[in-house]
Amino acid sequence: MTDEQGPAASAATGRDAAAELAASGALDELFARIDAGQVQMTGTDGLIPGLIKAALERGLQAELSDHLGYDRGAPEASMFDNSRNGSTPKTLATQVGPVDLDTPRDRQGTFTPQLVPKGARRLDGLDAMIVSLYAGGMTLRDIAHHLHATVGTELSYETISKIVDEIGEEVLAWQRRPLEALYPVIYLDAIVVKVRDGGHVVNKAAHLAVGVDMDGVKHVLGIWVQTTEGAKFWASVCADLANRGIRDVLIVCCDGLTGLPEAIEATWSAATVQTCVVHLIRASMRFVGYGDRKAVAAALRPIYAAADVAAAQAALEAFEDLWGGKYPHAVSTWRAAWERFTPFLAFPPELRRVIYTTNAIESLNYQLRKIIKNRGHFPNDTAVVKLLWLAICTIEDKRAREREKERGRPADQRKAPGRLVEGQIVTNWKKALAQLAIAYPDRINPHL
Template identity: 55%
Template structure:
């Protein structure tokens, strides 16, 4: 289907915004003008040609562009244009082409790959042995990160893109990120994080021939600019302080020399490991996790009422006032009928009371690990569709791809956003409470 482009639309005729300014993309160079694209689509329809689908307009355009690019690569390799007398006696020349089919976002595209007589031509646009364009790999990784299984992805590609990709090939594509995961897990980190949140995501993993629950632990750091960053993912292999000490030492070896506040969920051995590596770090339990643990002791219909009874404790202005509220609740009929809730708060009290040393601006930032739970909720969607993972590495791979997908699709939010507290206001409080410790940041 021959087409001719009359050229780009003049700059003065480019689409403009609502108040007369050019749109954001108006200044970007366009190789294909909108007018040309419209005429191309109209011509395709007149000839009964589909826009997408097998042998459709997009496939034909993809074929033409790729073959033209390959021809230009060969010309650059040989050093002369087709038919140029300068190529005579050069020792190498064009030698026909080889048919090849590659998988693309527009479906399978049949190409004629040019050859040279000396066999030294190594194309880069579509490399020798390459059977799919990078776009297909990105689609597969994106779908995998969203929780689709390999067989689900196979069916999706066949239905949407008319591309036949086996589950084994999808596994190979996703396995290619292992090196990327290793590099990400060992990348250098900032020297100081005002706050680090630590939490766990429980998944089923095959281990030693049996499937058991394993905790994938995430550390999310908030830097001095208020940006949150997943520092690493660790699948629990041992219990208690030894595991956490290894994790904390790993973070320190990657450059984290100081942490002002660590917010966690009372995990066994974690506070001790944190203070062994960063002795000056304040360890704070997650108040919301403590509330949720308390609500497990009551029926679903009573949870809202119980949450209201606990609110005066953590909303108290001082530690003494909070203890008085807890004692009052313990002496009430509710406390006498629910000793398990009172005991849980008393057992966690040493990790609760640091909360009352902070001003309201900081309290709202460290009030909960909701920041990390917002990440966990998206990662749970990536793991929910799988019955279990064949290995720890497979679990980490999916979680890493999920984190990467979030980083690509969401805005860089600050820790204070959603809490009503500007991050800079909290940062000034940190600087007063922890004098000199932010200077390394």
């Protein structure tokens, strides 16, 4: 049996055993007492904590018997040097409420339980629940209140903080993991977060980078909270990516980030920085009246759908003649971004569809905003990175579970969403890669 099959098989066995007991009528009296309110399911005196207590204490006694070399009450007990010596009370916090355990002891003090280690005050499942609640956007104090209100478990702010902090090393390892030597395309976008800085709460930009590898698979490369302005910040980001193994990037698609082109050129001299066309369209229509939006959007299309730079320039001049008087901001937006927009026009349609927008990462940011909107502010930059990383993992795991439930169904009956970003494959990537190989043969071919 594989590791992947094991937990599922165990869970199925447990469900089958419960179903068999219920079908046999052995639980009818218990169900009646539950229906009458005489037995609670969770909480200090709940049925489930009681079952956990019985199971753990039975397991601990079995461990002690194995340690001593004989079972409780065995006639040969007197032949052994070590023996049982009562028990020590301990309260264990769990997902279903506190469980009061009697942990057995031995006279020589050499017994070290594995099921519930010495010093342990929580079941592993509770830690996972706390991390999951944190990843869902709850603050530490909210989690403490939630656990008390729902399962009656009392945990201090400091304890919950320590549990969450334990994943810090995992986050750090992810942020420092080695990367591929070449990413044909990297998307950059940001989400605004509130972070405490000294005695003030300030807005900071948490930038996410998503790279497309040679197989067309997207990966979140890292998260960086902007602590300095412009070129200095982006120089540190590029240095981090280069130090982790990226030797070349063909195209970086972003939203006119100050200082990024200079930092890119200093790190990967041959890389092209491409302004996201969708961002450019949105920016140019920011002050367009509602009644004119459809007409203006239609008039902009010939610019970014042009066959080449000359055709795009002619389309922009035509747009200016038609709408420049009423909406000068729309025209100035395109002219200001022209140098970083025009590289897009040199690529064929298959490749344009890959690089014209950062929508993939924007979709991720939309989900992240929903998670952090009720948090107020973060205590520091590290907390921002930690939560965003956890949230990305949670989003992808949730989608994976939904897909797993629908496995085996006909395609027209599957409604579960695909991957949001991490692990997603770019549509028609093979055609796009073929175009990249033509445009950049010396840089692409060594990696094919």
